[in-house]
Amino acid sequence: MAxxxxxxxxxxKQPVDQLPVWYMRQAGRYDPEYRKVKEKxxxxxxxxxxxxxxxxxxxxxxxxxxxxxILYSDIMNPVASIGIDFDIVKxxxxxxxxxxxxxxxxxxxxxxxxxxxxxxxxxxxxxxxKELKVPLITFxxxxxxIASYLIEGRPSKGYIRTKEMMYSEPAVWxxxxxxxxxxxxTYVRHQIQNGGKAFQVFDSWVGALSPADFxxxxxxxxxxxxxxxxxxxxxxxxxxxxxxxxxxxxxSDIKANVVGLDWRVSINExxxxxxxxxxxQGNLDPYVLTAPIEVIKxxxxxxxxxxxxxxxxxxxxxxxLFPEASIDKLKELTDYVHEYSAEALKVQNAHL
Numbered sequence: 001m002a003x004x005x006x007x008x009x010x011x012x013k014q015p016v017d018q019l020p021v022w023y024m025r026q027a028g029r030y031d032p033e034y035r036k037v038k039e040k041x042x043x044x045x046x047x048x049x050x051x052x053x054x055x056x057x058x059x060x061x062x063x064x065x066x067x068x069x070i071l072y073s074d075i076m077n078p079v080a081s082i083g084i085d086f087d088i089v090k091x092x093x094x095x096x097x098x099x100x101x102x103x104x105x106x107x108x109x110x111x112x113x114x115x116x117x118x119x120x121x122x123x124x125x126x127x128x129x130k131e132l133k134v135p136l137i138t139f140x141x142x143x144x145x146i147a148s149y150l151i152e153g154r155p156s157k158g159y160i161r162t163k164e165m166m167y168s169e170p171a172v173w174x175x176x177x178x179x180x181x182x183x184x185x186t187y188v189r190h191q192i193q194n195g196g197k198a199f200q201v202f203d204s205w206v207g208a209l210s211p212a213d214f215x216x217x218x219x220x221x222x223x224x225x226x227x228x229x230x231x232x233x234x235x236x237x238x239x240x241x242x243x244x245x246x247x248x249x250x251x252s253d254i255k256a257n258v259v260g261l262d263w264r265v266s267i268n269e270x271x272x273x274x275x276x277x278x279x280x281q282g283n284l285d286p287y288v289l290t291a292p293i294e295v296i297k298x299x300x301x302x303x304x305x306x307x308x309x310x311x312x313x314x315x316x317x318x319x320x321l322f323p324e325a326s327i328d329k330l331k332e333l334t335d336y337v338h339e340y341s342a343e344a345l346k347v348q349n350a351h352l
Contacts, residue, residue: 017345021066028320031060037052044074047073072124145206248261
């Protein structure tokens with residue numbers, strides 16, 4: 001098989017013969033083979049074994065036929081290097097043993113040392129760079145989303161402590177944003193130097209903010225991250241997470257190539273809100289995958305029909321895969337997106 005660069009071309013808004021597909025959390029618990037690996041090792045233990053982490057990354061590429069791999073890792077991995085002590089607890093998520101509550105806590109955070117502390121992740125990327133025939137997407141958690149864990153101490157629904165710091169101690173907040181921004185920039189740069197072919201900044205929970213607060217407290221650091229990484233010759237993706245449709249019009253000046261959409265905003269509306277400046281990625285509601293396959297295809301068809309109206313569309317979910325998803329339905333969906341979009345693009349090009 002020759003190298004498949006459809007994902008890269010779509011990320012740069014170049015024409016493709018069929019739509020590229022990948023899924024957030026595509027290496028995950030919906031796959032029985034992965035569940036067996038998880039019976040032996042925790043997520044963090046898998047990440048520390050480059051051969052195993054690479055194998056888990058490769059599983060969905062082989063089984064589903066997706067057009068990109070996403071590195072098997074976790075957004076929390078780099079925070080250990082800056083001085084945060086955490087565990088990923090089953091059915092809870094990241095639990096922080098030394099949460100950030102004050103300026104003194106922020107000052108204690110040290111610069112990230114990628115080659116010293118995260119060499120296992122860089123080795124995984126190098127293995128994958130040799131083995132893959134599709135692009136490898138690497139990633140980092142965005143400062144707001146990482147901060148929400150560091151400040152709350154664990155996943156939160158309301159982000160009360162996070163917003164309290166933002167509103168009550170803005171100097172401490174911006175100090176933390178800068179340190180986390182530095183971490184993201186250094187970490188991503190190393191990922192790409194070691195063989196990553198694209199990267200995504202996950203801001204899973206920033207939709208909890210109003211557009212005005214996002215522009216004051218978060219957009220400056222997102223802008224700086226993409227500015228400082230703008231020399232990297234790879235597609236750069238910003239995913240502002242769930243419920244982020246109201247934030248889209250504020251993103252028009254960031255130096256990303258692709259913006260991920262959740263399912264609450266259509267592809268056409270997402271493009272409009274973004275001023276047609278970016279390729280877009282998304283946005284099937286993951287829970288549509290609970291439906292019969294004909295229903296799934298109906299939803300996918302309507303997303304594809306909008307996606308192909310302009311170059312620069314990558315088929316994905318509006319958030320990550322969930323454990324109960326069916327691997328058989330995912331395979332069928334992937335094949336359908338490829339086949340239907342190839343036909344639809346052929347018809348479209350015949351009319352040009």
